[in-house]
Amino acid sequence: MAQGKLFYSACIVLGLQFLHDRNITHRDLKLENVLLDRDGYAKITDFGISKEGMSFTDRSQTQCGTLPYMAPEMFTQYPYTRSVDWWGLGVCIYLMRLSQMPFTGDDADEIIHNIVYEEPIYPPSLTPEIYKIITQLLTKTPYRRLGSDKNGAEDVKKSDFFEVSCLGILISLHV
Template sequence: MHKRGIVYRDLKLDNILLDRSGHVKIADFGMCKYRVTDELKTSTFCGTPEYIAPEIICGKKYNQSVDWWSFGVLLYEMLIGQSPFNGGDEEEVFWSTCNEAAYYPRFISKEAKDILSKLLEKKPQKRLGMPNCSSGDICDQPFFRTVNWEKIEHQELEPPFKPKVKSPSDSSNFDNFFTMEKAVLTPVDLQILMSMDQLQFKNFSYTNLRMID
């Protein structure tokens, strides 16, 4: 995504899913921004509070650096079981994110501490994952020394966990809080719909033929 100029802006545990084979998938691309580079940055304030990078909070222009920060928060949560920056409300979380250093318990390995501290670097240009980071490519970090990235990319490794799925439409692995919600469609004014060019949807799996001459 980054190589294609896309910044994701919503990396968090909620958006990391497993397919029926156990391979990792990223979901919910609603906050993506296209055509973002080192020269052409964006400044929209968006994201999930606990995962928002300091540069977004401070109102600065940013690029893919914010995704590497979110990845650092995500990895911290997976390794330690809590968020690196806490607070009673959003303002306290934002203050902690911008001003406090993350705490690293003794039980994590030095490789884990090393990569977390590089990802949670408050200066985006020095953050791990960015071209100017002196620590090199993220795939070459000691924490990932046993990972065969090429095999992972081609799904040639056996996933350590496979979700129990009865059918392609099985939703038993999702929280009932979401699956019990009623589907509500926002009604669209027919006149507005009729004024739109529907030909651009012609090759979609569903097309309302009544809207196409």
Template sequence: MEYLPGGDLCHLLEHQGAFEESKAMFYTACVVLGLEELHRNNIVHRDLKLENLMVDVHGYLKIVDFGLSKDGFRNGDRSKTRCGTNCYMAPEIIDEMAYSRAVDWWALGVVLYVMLMFQFPFDAEDDMELFESIRNDKPALTEELSEEAQCLILRLLEKNPCHRLGSSETGAEEVKAHEFFEDIDWEEFLEREQMPPFKPDVSGLTESTRQSECQAWGLMPPAEAISAQAQALFEGFDYSAE
């Protein structure tokens, strides 16, 4: 795994507080493109959360931790495996119903809400109350948020997965077309030509320093390189072992 000096979004929020909409828009756009790539490759993440969104050396987000992801999951496929992090779980996962890739878009709605509101949309004293809130409550929004931001949050946190933004056959294209992203040039974004709101300072880090940091976190290189055939399966993703 490459060195990601910006840390995760949870860490960034703890230090900076709620993000301005322009900043939240940038990071949300990063995740939209990441989910688009995953879903295009028939992968559902199922554990999208602030801690699994890390800032790379260029200031862009990377989706990490595929421990709960499921591959071979095509558009229209369903699963009943209950997994994920409680605060980010979609209602259909909680109720152990057959769910689709729309669960990733729900989790993105939670991420966006926390970035803008600095609190979770559904919260409670215990898990039972939390799940009841996720099933039944409408997330509280402030008038300080733009109509576009409020609309996107509510469309992503739609209880009915069939009506949730991103659940249609067009998937990510439906999300990208939302008015919240009106100022985003998606082609420029893919080419990383958009200026990130925060870029980690790595001027004092040498390559050996980066390697020692990774080793300190237990990120040791594999004993043997995997075959080129196996490595090809991961082309286009942020993790590779060579």
């Protein structure tokens, strides 16, 4: 994965950490909602459907977001947590690395079915670190998803993906 994509992924993690520390869940994380500032840092934008006051234990039931980026729990009618943002990060990393969406279909019903029941295709060319972070973020069970526990972004930042690939890039970043 090119260093730029690693840097952008790290910026998104820090952006999600900033939001979650302030009890804000974005709920529509997608590459179209990540813009670069004049210094080249990736910034999360478009908070139109974000939810304020959503701490670690809070849940929401509103189905919202952009279909191919939505977490499976948004379709299964269970209240969801802010772990939906970590799922969105998994979709973003998959898309940046493979230049395709992890879940596709001919119509909305097929895309939803694939998000809820199927696994993405993981080509053998993925490094173990990229494979591991994507599969940990695209875990269908929300409470098992990387970033979903109380440590949140700290667990994501400690993943092999950032530890091995970025070699300290997170340390030098400031939100």
